[in-house]
Amino acid sequence: MKPDCRSFRHRLEHALEGARGSVELTSLAWHEHLLGCGDCRALLESEEALEILLASLPEPRLPPQLARRVLARLRAVEEQRESALDRLLELDPAARAPGGLAGRVLAGLERERKAADERLNALLEQARAVEVPARLAQRVLAHLAEERVLARPRRRILARRPAQLVALGVLLGVLAAWALWPERAPARRERELAHQSADPRMLEQFEMLQQWELLRRNDLDTLLSTLPPGDQLLLELGSEEGVLGG
């Protein structure tokens, strides 16, 4: 390609680049280079013809209300997207709150609380029901007797420590109380339980059993002391008839 041709084609491309390509090309038709160059003249004519053909294509006809319809469909798509997101979230069972959930949670908490109460009561009961060995006080005193004898010469020393003596006295008193407690406590407890019962027949049977137990132990005096005077007379009569003699 000759330098003149290169220069002309560069101008041709530049002319085609602009928005008014065909006008630019027309002005190029008068270029002096074309007088002596058939190739470039043919190229220019071909480009001009192509420009005319391309410009002859009609504008695409737009559908009526295109923008309004596109906007409406965009809104529908966005709404669908939102509801699809909601449905996806609902698929997660952990995220779903079933009916009556609050009630069931509260009931569960109440059950837990009751179970904890029961465990605590059992522990307290265990702590309270300490078995005190029989005749503990007597054995303690017997054990201490020797010590007490040994301690006699040092009475003056002890006398100088009244606080220890008071503490010892309190300890002995407590031990004596423990020793005596089991004798009465169960009977009182049983009576309390029996009186709490709502069934009078049960109460009556329980009293009879107690009385029978007392009789079996020949603790007649104790029994009689618990009976009203009329009943005492009846019992005495029965005894004379050998009913209670066994």
Next chain:
Amino acid sequence: MPSDFDDDPGVRWMRAWQAGDETAFDALVEAYSGQVYALLTRFLGPRANREDLVQEVFLRVVRARERYEPSARFSTFLFRIAYNISVNETQRGIAREAGNVELGDESQSGGGALAQFEDERAPSPGAALERDDVVREVRAAIARLPEAQRMALLLAKYEELPYGEIAQVLGSSEKAIKSLIHRARENLRESLGALLEEEQA
């Protein structure tokens, strides 16, 4: 952040929409949907789902609302989206089918598809029929161009975009666009040889 494109009406509407003015988006669709529709029609041919594609283009604008930063005129941004969507369509093989549909529909319905391209300059029915053949042939030649050549030529010829903006649409350089358009014209001159000779005569 101010940009060099704040005078562009599309950029101004995008800014307003980002600031919370919902009517600005309506204005964008009103102003640009026709332009997008025309570009898609020229690029893909008269296919039935062009309106769906326009919707898809603006859906991507919706999704880009937060991160949009003007680096060109708004139309350049929009055409880039439209080009990507069109190329996806073509790669799915639907666009190739659309080329056949364009010709097929016209042959079956006596120019039914062509009727969508209203030409108000047609002087008489006889001349219109003759013009229909020319138009169909030119469109078919454009449809046969490779995608990048086709889009570059359409943007230059019908949207009157400077090469620099076409380069932004296609994600290319201005020099490469010049070369693309040069090759596109060569291809068209070759495939429309007979028509060009008639036109010259």
